[in-house]
Amino acid sequence: xxxxxxVILLLSLVTTSNWAxxxxxxxxxxxxxxxxxxAPVSSIDMARKLVRQFxxxxxxxxxxxxxIYYLPDPLVFTPEDSGTEDAPVVFQxxxxxxxxxxxxxxxxxxxxxxxxxxxxxxxxHDAEKNILxxxxxxxxxxxxxxxxxxxxxxxxxxxxxxATPVKYVKLKGFSVRHAARTFMETKEPLLRSDWAxxxxxxxxxxxxxxxxxxxxxFDQVGGNAIFASNYNRQLLVNGCHIHDCGASGVCFVGDxxxxxxPLFEYGQxxxxxxxxxxxxxxxxxxxxxxxxxxxxxxxxxxxxxxxDSHSQSKADQHSPRRLHLGCG
Numbered sequence: 001x002x003x004x005x006x007v008i009l010l011l012s013l014v015t016t017s018n019w020a021x022x023x024x025x026x027x028x029x030x031x032x033x034x035x036x037x038x039a040p041v042s043s044i045d046m047a048r049k050l051v052r053q054f055x056x057x058x059x060x061x062x063x064x065x066x067x068i069y070y071l072p073d074p075l076v077f078t079p080e081d082s083g084t085e086d087a088p089v090v091f092q093x094x095x096x097x098x099x100x101x102x103x104x105x106x107x108x109x110x111x112x113x114x115x116x117x118x119x120x121x122x123x124x125h126d127a128e129k130n131i132l133x134x135x136x137x138x139x140x141x142x143x144x145x146x147x148x149x150x151x152x153x154x155x156x157x158x159x160x161x162x163a164t165p166v167k168y169v170k171l172k173g174f175s176v177r178h179a180a181r182t183f184m185e186t187k188e189p190l191l192r193s194d195w196a197x198x199x200x201x202x203x204x205x206x207x208x209x210x211x212x213x214x215x216x217x218f219d220q221v222g223g224n225a226i227f228a229s230n231y232n233r234q235l236l237v238n239g240c241h242i243h244d245c246g247a248s249g250v251c252f253v254g255d256x257x258x259x260x261x262p263l264f265e266y267g268q269x270x271x272x273x274x275x276x277x278x279x280x281x282x283x284x285x286x287x288x289x290x291x292x293x294x295x296x297x298x299x300x301x302x303x304x305x306x307x308d309s310h311s312q313s314k315a316d317q318h319s320p321r322r323l324h325l326g327c328g
Contacts, residue, residue, distance in 0.1 A: 021060060023047045027067035040065070044091065044101075045075055055081055055089050062091040064174070066098035070105055074204075076157045083168035085210070093173035096215055103152030103202070104178030111142045150180045150222060154200050160207030162231040162284055170212040175219055176202050181246050182223030183303045189264045190253070198304075199253065201227030202245075208232045215239040215295075222246040222303065228287045230255045235290040242297045247304035249297045254286025 022037070025047045029040035035050045047062045054060050060083070083089035093099035114133060123134040136142055155176060160166040182198040189196050201224035205211060210233070218225040218240065224247045228235055232252070242249040256262050260276040263269075 021054075021058060023050050023060065023062045024065070025062060025069075026065040027069065028065075037063075044069055044071075045073075047091070048075065048077070048081060051089055052081055056084050056087060059083070059087045060089050062089075064091065064093050064099040066093070066095055068100045068102050068106075070102045071152060071155055074152060074154045074157045075101075076159060077166050077169055079160045079164040079166055081169060082160075082166055085168060088168040088170060090170045090172060091174075092170070093175075096173040097175045097217055099173070100175040100177055101155050102148070102178045103155045103180065104148040104150045107147045107149060109147050148178060150178045152178075153180045153182055153223060154202065154204045155179055156203045158205040158208045158211055162207060165207050165209045165231070165233075166205075166211065167209045168211075170214060171203075171216065172212075172214040173216065175217045176221060176225075177219045179221035179223060181303050183246060185223075186247070186304055191256075191259075192263055192266065194266070197251065197253065198223055198247065199227065199229055201225055201247075201251065203227070204229065205232055205235060206230050208235060210234045212236045212238070213240060216241075218242040218245055218249075220244045224248045224251050225300075226250045228252045228290065230285045230287075232287040233289050235287065236293075237291070238293045239295050241295045242300065244299045244302060246302050247300070249294070249300050250292050252287040252290060255283065258283040258285045 023035040024037045024040035025035075025042070025044055026040040027042060029042040031041050031043055031046040033039035033041050035041045035047060041047055041050070044062070044064060047064075051060045051062060081089065109132065111134075120135045121137055123132065125132050134142075136145075156171065158166045158169070179202040182200065185198040185200075186196045188199055202218060202221040203213060203226045205227070206229040208228075208231075213226060213236070215238070220243075223245070225242045225245045226237060226240075226249070228251065230253075237250055258281045260278060260282055261270050
């Protein structure tokens with residue numbers, strides 16, 4: 001007699017962490033999705049939150065699909081978002097320039113004809129009546145035009161400290177647009193100059209180490225494009241195209257309190273009998289060991305008179321390379 005026993009196969013389902021290594025963002029996604037390629041999230045900030053549970057433990061890449069991402073608030077990276085040298089965190093556009101970070105808002109307007117009083121290509125906003133007046137160019141059809149207004153001064157912020165910096169995060173291949181103008185906020189004086197600056201930019205960094213901004217386009221941002229404030233080390237800005245910005249291209253500005261005997265205005269003098277002769281800075285709260293290798297800089301300083309493609313004040317060992325300057 002032959003005994004037959006049923007064979008039971010126990011299949012163990014092993015879940016992989018592929019979605020942890022790669023997170024996907026698309027304008028057609030949903031922030032309730034898990035962020036996998038088949039079910040992407042819709043906002044870069046949600047991707048940042050998903051990445052945080054793995055950052056520093058394994059290398060993570062956030063793939064950002066083509067489209068315009070209107071940021072309701074600045075995208076803020078803190079030390080908890082840091083990667084490591086062996087496991088960096090990378091946010092990259094699927095196609096260079098295809099993913100747009102916007103500090104503005106798209107308006108859904110119903111345009112109506114208006115009588116005289118508005119010149120061609122001129123606009124006026126009646127804040128009391130909440131009416132926008134605009135005389136378009138003859139070639140512009142307002143019925144099919146996209147109308148956007150700027151809101152944010154800073155689109156992306158890295159905020160850490162010397163003790164707990166934001167580390168090993170890369171932003172790659174983005175277009176950056178619609179940062180608000182800051183020419184009325186340029187109130188902080190620079191050393192030994194008649195310049196004053198606004199301590200901020202479309203990308204603002206303070207308290208960072210080994211951050212990289214790669215192959216990004218800064219298009220018509222209203223103030224500075226990139227601003228490295230106070231403690232920053234090994235910042236790399238490489239392959240970027242900066243054009244039509246309101247103020248400067250890339251700024252490196254440290255803390256005045258890190259200096260001994262700082263002088264700001266041309267007429268100021270130090271008293272040699274009381275001058276602090278201690279070698280070196282008082283603190284490390286300034287940018288150092290950073291590098292800039294821009295693709296090109298064109299038409300900067302559109303709204304701010306005192307501006308430059310690259311500015312540094314109270315910074316150390318900063319290496320600008322391959323700056324192709326346009327007209328200011």
